[in-house]
Amino acid sequence: MAVPRLWRRIPTRYNLIGTECQTCRGLYFPPRTTCPMCRRDGRIVERKFKGTGKVITYTTIYSASAAFHRQTPYVLAIVKLDEGPQLTGQIVCDPDEAKIGMKVRPVFRKLGEDGPEGVIYYGTKFVPAAEVS
């Protein structure tokens, strides 16, 4: 993976910056340049999300692609942010600890690396909200 692909989304990946449509007040993460509801009538502005939310569903991944093989097993979830949008991310917790409806908060973590000499990329994972990191 070339650096620009990661670099251009650093604000979004590090700080959960998505978009808001000022026409319909719809909130979107990841950012969109076109509002899916208003399309050309939409007025898109940046919007930062708190990153707190709850687990809608989850899995523990035991068999992963080469890039994630060393991290297995890891918990992957769909998280509904308190503001509304849903996203996919890892939960840093014991597989037995994950529950549907569990409250989570964001943490800044290494997501992966492009081989031993490639770029290391970072972003947002989640932890159970009660846990102190």
Add this chain to the structure above:
Amino acid sequence: MRDVAIIGVGCTNFGEMWERSFRDLFVEAGLNALEDANARGEDIDALYVGNMSAGKFIDQEHIGALIADYAGLASLHIPSTRVEAACASGGLALREGVLAVASGLHDIVIAAGVEKMTDVETGVTIDALASAADREWEGFMGATFPGLYAMIARLHMHKYGTTREQLAMVAVKNHHNATMNPKAQYKREITIEDVMNSPLVADPLRVYDCSPITDGAAAVVLAPVALARKLNDTPIYVRASAQASDTITLHDRRDITTLDATVHAAQRAYKMAGISPKDIDVAEVHDCFTIAEICAIEDLGFVQKGSGGPATEEGMTALDGDIPINPSGGLKACGHPVGATGIKQAIEIVQQLRCEAGKRQVSGAKIGLTHNVGGTGGTAVVHILSINR
């Protein structure tokens, strides 16, 4: 628009075929389909081929020209087009072929699908399949394809009480059907215990919940109805061809346990054919994972939302059930060479409607449905085939 019929079918064996190349597979399927149609290469007006990821699997793009060339059609200079919608590429190729004939632009058209998946390491295959999901906002976060379907399964179990055993029953049924399909990758019975004891891939899904990595190709020959009757005694009529799209990410769906693309494609198809789900005698649905078959029978309208698990447990989807699902063995046991799957589904239904399905014949089948999904439901393609026009 003209009515369209399938007048010939051809399919390779499905499986790990280390001795066969991408082009070997495609040519075998295409030639068999032409022979079955009583047609010749000179008759072909156009070719559409579904292929998901030759770029990643065999490091080859420009598949349209490659297959036309190796099928011996280069000197005829016919249009040859590759279409792609991840695992729905085959269904999409069929639809493109149907539209080309229906429009009146082309008469004899080949719709085919091919995938050669075993020329790369398994890790590469997993990564290639993950490209059917959103790379930036699912794949980069560590999502695998089984992982996404596992999250559908987890929520389906939570919302509707679907049990782990009911998921396993889908695999057991489809393996049983595949024992009667000479082309199938896994022609052996498995038990619920085999599924439950197989290694976890993405909890709650285990190895035996997943469709395998498969090499294979499939092709059908399409013609307008008037011509079809001259060439073939038993043309199978394409009564509906419908396609729908949805968000590429699973997390953006209206309901994570419903594939709205399936719902919409099916509704359009039933309307086009002027029938309802209860009129379908047999269906090939996209069971890339066991949970996917349960969602499919719900979203296609065969059972109520949430009751796919109990319906499977009660035998409703078995060969002798109310609505036999995946008599070929499905993606699960017949195999899933992704680009070829949508075409293979149509071939199975053609064989069922012609009463040529041998031991797995669904008795009295007159109307059949195919359901092919791309990704976790970003694309769905539904076809309805019938022995009557």
